[in-house]
Amino acid sequence: MGRYIVRRLLQLVPVFIGTTFLIYWLVWSVPGDPFAGKCGDRPCPDNYIQVMTEKFNLDQPLYVQYFTYMQNLLQGDFGETFGGRSINDLIAAAYPNTIKLAFVALAVEALIGLTAGVLTGLRRNGFLDNLVLVSTLFLIALPTFVTGFFLQYLFGVQWGIIKPTVSNPPSFTELLIPGFVLGSVSMAYVARLARTSIAENRSADYVRTAIAKGLPMRRVVGVHLLRNSLIPVITYLGTDLGALMGGAIVTEGIFGINGIGREVYRAIVTKEGATVVSIVVILVLVYLVMNLLVDMLYALLDPRIRYE
Amino acid sequence: MRVSKRARLVATTAAVALVAAGCSGGGDSDTDNAGGDTANGAITIDGTQPEVGLVPASTTETGGGKIIDFMWTGLVTYPNDGSAPKNAVAESIKTTDSKVYTIALKQGTKFHDGTEVKAKNFVDAWNWAAYSPNGAQNSSFFSDIAGFTDVNTPDPDDDGPKKAPEPKAKTMSGLKVVDDYNFTVTLATPFSIFPTKLGYSAYMPLPDVFFTQKPEEFGKKPIGNGPVKFVSWTDNVEIKLTRFDEYTLDDKVKIKDVTVKMYQEDTAAYADLQSGNLDFQQQIPVSALAGDKWKTDLGDRALNVPIPSTGIIAFPIYDARFKNADLRRAVSLAINRQEITDKIFFGARTPADSWANPLTPGNQKGNCTVCKFDPEGAKAALAKAGGFTGEMVLYYNADASHKEWMEAVAQSVKNVLGINIRAEGIPTFAVFRQGINAKQMKGPYRAGWQQDYPDVENWIGPLYVTGGSSNDGSYSNPQVDALYKEGTASTDVEAAHAKFAEAVKLIDQDVPTIPVYFSNQQSGTSDKVKNVNTSNVGEIDLSSVEIA
Numbered sequence: 016m017g018r019y020i021v022r023r024l025l026q027l028v029p030v031f032i033g034t035t036f037l038i039y040w041l042v043w044s045v046p047g048d049p050f051a052g053k054c055g056d057r058p059c060p061d062n063y064i065q066v067m068t069e070k071f072n073l074d075q076p077l078y079v080q081y082f083t084y085m086q087n088l089l090q091g092d093f094g095e096t097f098g099g100r101s102i103n104d105l106i107a108a109a110y111p112n113t114i115k116l117a118f119v120a121l122a123v124e125a126l127i128g129l130t131a132g133v134l135t136g137l138r139r140n141g142f143l144d145n146l147v148l149v150s151t152l153f154l155i156a157l158p159t160f161v162t163g164f165f166l167q168y169l170f171g172v173q174w175g176i177i178k179p180t181v182s183n184p185p186s187f188t189e190l191l192i193p194g195f196v197l198g199s200v201s202m203a204y205v206a207r208l209a210r211t212s213i214a215e216n217r218s219a220d221y222v223r224t225a226i227a228k229g230l231p232m233r234r235v236v237g238v239h240l241l242r243n244s245l246i247p248v249i250t251y252l253g254t255d256l257g258a259l260m261g262g263a264i265v266t267e268g269i270f271g272i273n274g275i276g277r278e279v280y281r282a283i284v285t286k287e288g289a290t291v292v293s294i295v296v297i298l299v300l301v302y303l304v305m306n307l308l309v310d311m312l313y314a315l316l317d318p319r320i321r322y323e
Numbered sequence: 324m325r326v327s328k329r330a331r332l333v334a335t336t337a338a339v340a341l342v343a344a345g346c347s348g349g350g351d352s353d354t355d356n357a358g359g360d361t362a363n364g365a366i367t368i369d370g371t372q373p374e375v376g377l378v379p380a381s382t383t384e385t386g387g388g389k390i391i392d393f394m395w396t397g398l399v400t401y402p403n404d405g406s407a408p409k410n411a412v413a414e415s416i417k418t419t420d421s422k423v424y425t426i427a428l429k430q431g432t433k434f435h436d437g438t439e440v441k442a443k444n445f446v447d448a449w450n451w452a453a454y455s456p457n458g459a460q461n462s463s464f465f466s467d468i469a470g471f472t473d474v475n476t477p478d479p480d481d482d483g484p485k486k487a488p489e490p491k492a493k494t495m496s497g498l499k500v501v502d503d504y505n506f507t508v509t510l511a512t513p514f515s516i517f518p519t520k521l522g523y524s525a526y527m528p529l530p531d532v533f534f535t536q537k538p539e540e541f542g543k544k545p546i547g548n549g550p551v552k553f554v555s556w557t558d559n560v561e562i563k564l565t566r567f568d569e570y571t572l573d574d575k576v577k578i579k580d581v582t583v584k585m586y587q588e589d590t591a592a593y594a595d596l597q598s599g600n601l602d603f604q605q606q607i608p609v610s611a612l613a614g615d616k617w618k619t620d621l622g623d624r625a626l627n628v629p630i631p632s633t634g635i636i637a638f639p640i641y642d643a644r645f646k647n648a649d650l651r652r653a654v655s656l657a658i659n660r661q662e663i664t665d666k667i668f669f670g671a672r673t674p675a676d677s678w679a680n681p682l683t684p685g686n687q688k689g690n691c692t693v694c695k696f697d698p699e700g701a702k703a704a705l706a707k708a709g710g711f712t713g714e715m716v717l718y719y720n721a722d723a724s725h726k727e728w729m730e731a732v733a734q735s736v737k738n739v740l741g742i743n744i745r746a747e748g749i750p751t752f753a754v755f756r757q758g759i760n761a762k763q764m765k766g767p768y769r770a771g772w773q774q775d776y777p778d779v780e781n782w783i784g785p786l787y788v789t790g791g792s793s794n795d796g797s798y799s800n801p802q803v804d805a806l807y808k809e810g811t812a813s814t815d816v817e818a819a820h821a822k823f824a825e826a827v828k829l830i831d832q833d834v835p836t837i838p839v840y841f842s843n844q845q846s847g848t849s850d851k852v853k854n855v856n857t858s859n860v861g862e863i864d865l866s867s868v869e870i871a
Contacts, residue, residue: 047753051760053374054383054460056771057785057793058760061477066458098375099539100558108558164590172597179594180586183560268588271595273559277587284722284751 016314019322023307027300034299035292039081042288049073049097049286067097071289084289088296094289096282102293105278110297112184113274116266117259119187119194124202125252132209132248137236139214147210151203163196163269180271190272197266201255208251212244219243242316249316253309257302261295359851359870365580366602366852366870368863369592372559372585376542379527380452380459388524389862390562390583394435394547395527396572398426398445399518401777401859405631405682407816408522408777411572412440412548414504416521421513421814428504433569434530435552442506448529450474450494457538461525463792464775467517469497469509513812515819516780523776550576550866559585574866581865593847597621602852603863607845609724612671621847627671630861631680632773632842634672636717636732638835639764641797649708651834654715654767655693656701657739658732664840667728671845675838678782678827682859685779685820690827693834698739705740714743716766720755721748725769732839759795770795770836777859778816779823783807787830798835802826 050064068074072083087094093102131151135144154162170192171179181189216222217240225235264276275294282290313320373387379395382388398413410416414427432440451457453465455475465471473492497509510517520526530546545553550570554563564581584601586592589608595601597620607625611617618625638645645651660674676694679686705711717733719725729746737744749755758764772793774781785791788807789799803826810822844861856867 047751048757049753051757052751052753052755056756058756059460060463060475062455062462062475063458063460066456098373099542105558167591167594171594175598178600179598180591180600183557269591271584271586271588271591277559284753286753 016311016322020307020311023310027303030303031296031299035085035296036081038292038295039084039288040077042283042286042291043077043080045283045286047286071097080288084292088293093293096290097285097287102290105290106275106293106297109273109275109278109294112272113260113263113267113276115185115187116190116194116197116263116272116274117256119190120198120201120259120263121252121256123191123195124198124205124255128202128205129209129248131206133213133236133241135206136210136213136217136244139210144210147206151206154199154203157199159196159200159265160269162199163193163266166192166196167269183273185272193266193270193272196269197259197263201251201259205248205251209244209248212247213240216240216244246313246316249312250309253305253312254302256305257298260301261298361577361870362579364578364852364868364870365582366578366868367582367584367600368603369589369596369601369605370562370583370585373562375460376539377545377553378459378533378538378542379524379529380448380461380464381538381542382524383460386585390564391524391527391545391547392549392858392860392862393551393564393581393865394545394549394553395524396432396547396549396574397523397527398428398521400574401522403856403858403864405684405777405859407684408519411522411574412528413521416518418518419814421515421517421812422510424508424510424517425501426506426508429572430504432548432571434528434548435546435567436530436532437569438530438532439503440528440548441503442500443503444528444530445526446494446498446500446506447534448527449498451529451534452525453495454493455490464520464523464525465495467510467512467514467520468495469511470495471497471511515811515813515816516776516778519778519780519816520776550574551581554580561585574864576865576868578865578868578870596847596849599849599851602849603855603868604847605844605857605861605863607847612669612845615669617845617847624848624850626846626848626855626857628844628846628857628861629673629682630773630842630844631682631777631859632771633675633680633838634728634840634842635770635772636767636837636839637770637796638767638798638837639762639796640799640835641762642765644711644713645767647708648833649704650711651837652693653701653704653708653740654736655834655837656695656697656704657736658837658839659696659735660694660839661696663728663731663735667731668840671843672840673843675840678830678838679779680774680782680841682777683774683779683782684777685816685823686782687824687827690824690831691838692831694838701739705742711740711742714745717744717746718755718758718764718766718768719746719748720750720752720769722751728839729769762795762797767837773842773860779820779827780811783823783826783830784811787826787835796835798833800829800833803829803833 050059050067053059072080084094093106095101131147135147138144167179170177177192222235222240225239263274264280267274267276279291279294314322370389371386373390374384375381375387377387377390379391382391396411398411399408400411401408412428412432414429416424416426418424428440428442434440449465452459453462453471453474462475474490474495476488476490499507501507528548532546533541543556550567551564552567554565556562562583566576566579589606590610592601592604593608593611596604607617638651640646664670664672664674675691677686677688677690681688717729719729726748733744733746759768772786784807785793787794787798787803789804806822806826810819813819813822846857848855851871852868853871854867854869856864858864
């Protein structure tokens, strides 16, 4: 197990270098001169463009820019935006909010999704099963911004129960609705995944054996059935955290959450390579680490899985 | 529930209006008592994260520009109704030849750090902005001043490896401090409109402390001389401002605290406005304008104000196909502006009928004779031009909502002239501007012009004079240049405007661009505030705000 983890951690290094370079290159090849549209409907003065080009090494070839960036990054310095703000500060301010939001969303989808999945998986074709099927179909069909605007209008404007936009830094209660919006589609998937998995394993040999042994139903479901059925669900939830963090841009915009979504969007549009890479690098790391955790959870859930 | 809430709102505003009307003869104090506690009032308005630190000469975008407008007062200010500027920090601005200006300052106006605003604060700030190694985005505003070319050197090969030579001088020879409250400005060539320009944010004074620290540091905790001072700035979240009690000029604010909350989405701001968490939104989102939804939502808290900005379609005259003025006239006459403003903008914009904006001093209403919809005239002009072969493509940047009206323009022209024309989007504003700056546009393209300062000169010099800073289509008419020069050289504004009007008559014959619509701004307020006015550029006029 130890060697396995070390090997997996070492794999992170080439993945890390590869992704950062790819992203840097992609941003660099986005068409458009970063200073062409900066001064509105007139060209920027020469001296401004000169000072900026020199400061950000924009006249250097791509690989030189990338190496300068990596050199600073290894010293813990993410660099500066074109506006002169430190990217370290920016990340420190924005990331915690996005992480908070992603975890609320994850909690919502795990709690509601799993409960619905387990209940319907055990009692198929009942009223509850049909209700969950229809409502998850509905949620999957709705894009996030529709759910977002609708709930914001209903709770924030019409009923006045919540503030339409959150304060900074947002509290967990304020993030409940945004978290629900962000997690709603995944929640539907989790419910359906759990339902299928439970229903399938319900008729498996080991479950029948457990029931035949006379184990109480609670134990059969809680220990034997659930543990085995959770593997696909955990895989989904684990990788979904990364997707939730990266995909929060719409939700963050609707509820005015100061997260990374806005910064990534702004940086891509203005061709600020350093900002995009810095933010995405952390996302990549989260993604890789979550994958590793999920893989290790398999071994805990299913004794048959061993890592060498 | 919704109905009752609105009914209550209408009732309160009606009551406020009644009280205000009843007290109009009794002086201001009564209205204050009837309303809320204005002197300690705090409001929240919408904004966006400034792109760069808050240094007046380095800010060109609206997010930071708004804060700078609040925090600074210039030599002159522009009245809300768009009329000619009034002296603010300046006591007087005198000239006999439109070349040498003697500027006297009011004594006793202060920066927020308590130091007095003196002549050298203006001179030093302008020299700093013009000095090219400082990289100020607004440096070109100082190009009128004698000695500018010594401090601001262009890149010799325009874009590339060769570095611009170090400027010869650090200060412009045209700026001279006489004493603490007087300084003179000598221009390179006479320019009658110069005093009007002085209210633009590039000309704001900077306190002594600016020159002792890095501009970036100053920009994070700026010190101005305006009616409100800086308190704090949380990136992407909010900027807090508070009343500057030692402010002595006319536009004092009555309320105490102002929070500028930064939004990513205007729809989020609109939800906050509707629920009373935001007191002013400068531009209501497009989604709420459809079917006049915003008027039903906001009632009499909806404000529709004209702003000095015009939507234009410009011709790339450097392209041989567009050199014929009759062809350009034919296209202009074939656009049904009324229908476009009604159907696409729901009446939120007005059809253009003059070359400058109607709010601009010196503009003559209706002087754009090619702005009317005249299918017969259009066909005749096209015949005179010898027709048009091939495809005409109208370009716009697709990252803002221009698709609908540009397509409507193309359709209108197609219906009237029967030529092969369509509209095409270019993905981002940056790519779009890159093509325009490089003079590589293959067809007429969308442009917009919002005046920098209220004078008709700003609608001619940059746009239609040979070599003008935004004359992107390379239009050139020696007679226009000559008339413009005579106008700027005349010693009084009236005479200048007369010359500019003659120049516009020639421009009207040449049709280098097509004015399409005049912009209006749709704003909204909460029921917490009253008497809200907007400035000449559509920003909230903080001095007008009272708590209801």
